Amino acid sequence: MTILYGIPNCDTVKKAQKWLTQNNIDYSFHDYRKDGLDESLIQSFLTKHKWTDLLNKRSTSYRALSDSQKETLNEVNAIQLFIEFPTLIKRPLIIHGDASQLGFKAQAYQDFFAV
Template identity: 35%
Template sequence: MAIEIYGIKNCDTMKKARAWLDAAGIEYRLHDYKVEGADPDRLKQWAGVVGWEKLLNRAGTTFRKLPEDDRAVADADGAIALMVAHPSLIKRPVVEYDGGVLVGFSGDKWDEMLR
């Protein structure tokens, strides 16, 4: 199974997710937003599968520090533009695998979908 995991390498949740994949013996490629950026076309694709609301991390510090007008995002185009400009706003991790996309880390859900 080809797996690509998207996020920020030093993020604690990303570290947990990568440790889970390593322990499960699942090979993956890491896409670090801080190094490689966030692709708007890929974000649009994910938003079409899981919804932009699930991708946009409104709970993080980066979102809370945005100007009020930016935080009032109301549609996919606005959310994607924000996530491209501020990749820390993308909920982590995002995993692409044969057959789907997972957003966020959940050992139980990953066990069901990736093993």
């Protein structure tokens, strides 16, 4: 089973969805805002990626954090911030079986699904 995580209005998520559809890959979409995000789901992400790799430093949500929040970020408080502000997680995150991929680039998806 393939699950694409993200938010529906993200252009990069839209590109990933289009690529998956064009390549006839069945997937389900998990909208962080609508379907929710909890600590156990984030912990499952952390088995595949470091929290620093999940953190989207280019997001508006990250820029809105206070300087002290940014300076004291660690795995524990990042989990809580990911729950509170799901857009802090890089998008899209795709999980296919035991493998996972962050972001979208057509060639990377081609390689990812060729395995």
